[in-house]
Amino acid sequence: MVYDAYVKQIYRFIYFKVSSAEQAEDLTSETFLKAWQYLKEKREVPHLQALFYSIARSVVIDYYRRSACERGDVPADDERLSEVSGAGSEKLLREVETKFDMTRVIEKLRGLKDEYREVVVMKYLDELTTGEIADALGKSSANVRVLLHRATKALSDIIEHDRQRTPENPERGKK
Numbered sequence: 384m385v386y387d388a389y390v391k392q393i394y395r396f397i398y399f400k401v402s403s404a405e406q407a408e409d410l411t412s413e414t415f416l417k418a419w420q421y422l423k424e425k426r427e428v429p430h431l432q433a434l435f436y437s438i439a440r441s442v443v444i445d446y447y448r449r450s451a452c453e454r455g456d457v458p459a460d461d462e463r464l465s466e467v468s469g470a471g472s473e474k475l476l477r478e479v480e481t482k483f484d485m486t487r488v489i490e491k492l493r494g495l496k497d498e499y500r501e502v503v504v505m506k507y508l509d510e511l512t513t514g515e516i517a518d519a520l521g522k523s524s525a526n527v528r529v530l531l532h533r534a535t536k537a538l539s540d541i542i543e544h545d546r547q548r549t550p551e552n553p554e555r556g557k558k
Contacts, residue, residue, distance in 0.1 A: 386415060389435050392509045396436065399492055399504050400443045410446055414439045429518075436505065436519035494541050499534035506531055 393414055398407040417438050421428075428434050492500050505511045505519065513531070517524045 385431065389432060390415070392432075393435050393439050395508055396501075396504050397439055397443055399489060399500060400497070401446065406446070410439070410442050414442050417442065430515065432511070432515060433518035437521070440501070440520075491538060491541050491545075495534060495537055498530060499537055502527060502530045503534045503538065 390411065394407055394411045397410045397414070398404065401407050401410065414435065418435055421434065421438070492503060495503065501520065502516055505516045506513075511519070513524045513527050516522075517527045520527065522530075
């Protein structure tokens with residue numbers, strides 16, 4: 384089924400753009416509904432995946448236009464965190480550590496410009512080719528390669544800046 388093939392990628396793409404998992408779920412559903420309506424009109428679609436990403440981008444833009452909300456921090460409302468102290472489960476602890484690491488990655492990605500974040504998510508998380516990203520964004524492959532280079536440089540700079548600011552010396556790395 385087409386939905387099953389693309390839902391995780393589209394959800395992840397949207398999740399990096401909004402402030403909550405619930406909102407990402409709603410916007411993902413809206414994306415697939417709009418895609419279905421588009422396809423129902425029997426329009427020609429050369430790249431289905433590019434269509435989903437293009438619609439997802441529009442849905443997120445519309446969401447921010449409709450609401451005056453600003454992007455917030457990643458919610459840390461995982462109820463299973465309370466289970467750690469009682470259960471002592473190694474598996475659960477690994478899951479919590481993984482979630483913490485992902486939260487840090489998401490925070491770093493949210494520090495990037497939208498355009499950079501989009502190409503990083505599509506390339507490295509969703510594993511799309513440069514051509515597929517170009518189709519989804521309506522840009523040339525050369526432009527996408529430049530964006531990827533700039534995005535990874537910007538992300539590297541953010542990470543390096545954070546490394547320089549240690550808890551022992553929070554002033555280090557400030558300009």
